[in-house]
Amino acid sequence: MAVAAASKREIEDRVLQEWAELATAWGVSPVLGRIHGLLLLNGQPMTAEEICDRLQISRASASVQLNAILDWGLARRIFVPGDRRQYYQADQDHWIWFRRAAATRKRREFDPVVARLGEALAQARAAARDDEEMGALSERLANLHNFVGELFRGIGLVLEEDEALLHYLLRLSPQELDELRHLLRVAVKEPERS
Amino acid sequence: MAVAAASKREIEDRVLQEWAELATAWGVSPVLGRIHGLLLLNGQPMTAEEICDRLQISRASASVQLNAILDWGLARRIFVPGDRRQYYQADQDHWIWFRRAAATRKRREFDPVVARLGEALAQARAAARDDEEMGALSERLANLHNFVGELFRGIGLVLEEDEALLHYLLRLSPQELDELRHLLRVAVKEPERS
DNA sequence: TCTGTATTTCAGAAATCCGTGAAACTTGGT
DNA sequence: ACCAAGTTTCACGGATTTCTGAAATACAGA
Numbered sequence: 001m002a003v004a005a006a007s008k009r010e011i012e013d014r015v016l017q018e019w020a021e022l023a024t025a026w027g028v029s030p031v032l033g034r035i036h037g038l039l040l041l042n043g044q045p046m047t048a049e050e051i052c053d054r055l056q057i058s059r060a061s062a063s064v065q066l067n068a069i070l071d072w073g074l075a076r077r078i079f080v081p082g083d084r085r086q087y088y089q090a091d092q093d094h095w096i097w098f099r100r101a102a103a104t105r106k107r108r109e110f111d112p113v114v115a116r117l118g119e120a121l122a123q124a125r126a127a128a129r130d131d132e133e134m135g136a137l138s139e140r141l142a143n144l145h146n147f148v149g150e151l152f153r154g155i156g157l158v159l160e161e162d163e164a165l166l167h168y169l170l171r172l173s174p175q176e177l178d179e180l181r182h183l184l185r186v187a188v189k190e191p192e193r194s
Numbered sequence: 195m196a197v198a199a200a201s202k203r204e205i206e207d208r209v210l211q212e213w214a215e216l217a218t219a220w221g222v223s224p225v226l227g228r229i230h231g232l233l234l235l236n237g238q239p240m241t242a243e244e245i246c247d248r249l250q251i252s253r254a255s256a257s258v259q260l261n262a263i264l265d266w267g268l269a270r271r272i273f274v275p276g277d278r279r280q281y282y283q284a285d286q287d288h289w290i291w292f293r294r295a296a297a298t299r300k301r302r303e304f305d306p307v308v309a310r311l312g313e314a315l316a317q318a319r320a321a322a323r324d325d326e327e328m329g330a331l332s333e334r335l336a337n338l339h340n341f342v343g344e345l346f347r348g349i350g351l352v353l354e355e356d357e358a359l360l361h362y363l364l365r366l367s368p369q370e371l372d373e374l375r376h377l378l379r380v381a382v383k384e385p386e387r388s
Numbered sequence: 389t390c391t392g393t394a395t396t397t398c399a400g401a402a403a404t405c406c407g408t409g410a411a412a413c414t415t416g417g418t
Numbered sequence: 419a420c421c422a423a424g425t426t427t428c429a430c431g432g433a434t435t436t437c438t439g440a441a442a443t444a445c446a447g448a
Contacts, residue, residue, distance in 0.1 A: 003320040008328055011321070014314045015335060018307050022342075025303050027221050029406065041334055048425080058408050063426055084416060084424060094341035109219050113212050120208045126197040127205070134202055140237055141209060147288035148216075154360045157371070158352055165363070166348045168378035176381060177351070184362035187370060223436065242395080252438050257396055278394060278446065 012041055016055075028072075031057060032065045036074050039090035045078040047085045073100035095167065103160045110152045117145045206235055210249075222266075225251060226259045230268050233284035239272040241279045267294035289361065297354045304346045311339045 006014075016037045023033025034055055039046060048062050055062075066088055069075050074097050078087035091097040124138040158166045172180065200208075210231045217227025228249055233240060242256050249256075260282055263269050268291050272281035285291040318332040352360045366374065 003316045006317045006321060008321070008325070008331060011314050011318050011331065011335070014317075015311065015338070018310050018314070022304075022307055025221055025299075027219055031407080040338060041331060043330070043334055059424090060409075060426075060428090061407050064407090067426085086424080092337075094338065094345075098341075098345065105219075110216075113216055116212050117209065120205050120212075122197045123200045123208075124205050127200060127202070131202070136237070137202060137205065137235060140235055141205070143286075144209070144234060144288065147292075150364055151288075151292065154364045157363060158360065165375065165378070166352065168375070168381070169351060169359070170344055170348045172378070172381060180378075181359065181362070184359070184366070184374075187362075187366060225436080253394090254396080254398090254439075255437055258436090261396090280394080 239281035
């Protein structure tokens with residue numbers, strides 16, 4: 001298996017490329033992804049200037065994206081005594097930052113949508129009393145609202161901040177997973193309402 | 195609780211608005227979201243023309259986005275005998291279409307990234323033999339690659355096509371969930387390698 | 389084969405997003 | 419209080435994305 005020789009820089013650039021890809025798929029700007037990737041690969045705290053030099057981006061852009069990165073909870077600021085510059089260091093526990101970011105996104109973007117869908121549903125139900133034809137819409141909207149609510153609750157369950165189930169799930173062997181599936185199937189046979 | 199009166203059209207527009215929002219968060223175009231939303235709310239099969247009229251978009255745009263919707267597995271074409279037009283109908287089982295779309299996305303966008311990250315890792319390891327300094331990068335990259343691989347495997351486990359765990363999980367009562375958590379915690383105490 | 393309808397493709401236009409440089413602002417040191 | 423390094427804000431410009439109308443294509447029925 002011949003692997004093409006590559007410098008550190010080349011390898012980093014490849015990874016940064018992929019990380020930017022992932023970032024856009026996740027719905028954030030590529031540059032944010034590249035900065036985060038760089039921080040991850042570097043491990044050490046970095047100043048904004050170092051990041052700008054390495055990534056060939058402007059100070060302004062770095063400032064904005066760095067703050068976004070802090071907002072998402074992907075990295076934190078390090079204050080070095082006797083140094084006025086701010087250092088940024090990515091969380092090295094990947095599960096931690098990912099779950100924090102997921103939780104942030106859910107809170108910011110998904111929960112409000114569910115709430116507004118709920119309002120629309122209330123309107124539809126109110127109108128359904130007068131207008132016969134509104135009944136079908138009302139019902140379908142109720143389904144949709146219910147689905148979205150459940151889905152996001154599930155995402156929270158599996159992913160969010162602490163106590164994420166996904167963590168435990170991933171450590172299980174295939175056999176154990178099968179057992180678990182069986183267990184769950186049995187458990188949900190009788191419709192529970194606690 | 196006074197709820198503002200609203201027409202069917204107004205309510206639909208509100209929902210479509212939210213659905214477009216969700217679509218952009220999910221990384222697809224808003225118009226695709228609106229079309230999908232409309233199909234969901236309508237339930238009945240619709241022609242491209244009906245969709246264009248209702249959403250005030252061009253035929254061309256509808257054509258492209260509808261095909262994208264089919265690609266994602268969010269709706270299917272209905273052929274009506276004696277009618278040359280194509281009808282589109284959204285899958286009414288929300289869990290089905292969502293899981294199918296998630297699986298599609300993982301296959302299309304995420305798996306390739308993991309693969310390419312693996313290549314970069316191989317390069318880094320090869321280079322690490324000669325270049326001492328590459329060792330740290332190599333190790334961090336291995337961590338990253340491992341994390342991404344696990345994460346997407348987990349997402350598949352929880353969400354994908356059939357046998358999704360999420361479904362079962364969501365039907366459990368809080369007590370049962372706690373029991374499950376405890377069960378899992380115990381199960382993963384001893385590091386398993388099957 | 390010709391015709392009329394439905395759909396897709398394509399080049400250009402509109403809109404949106406994103407990064408930049410310059411100016412404004414903040415803050416630690418003197 | 420002033421200075422200087424560091425950071426943030428903002429209006430502008432460039433790039434990408436996305437929509438549109440027109441032309442091309444596909445195809446069922448006569």
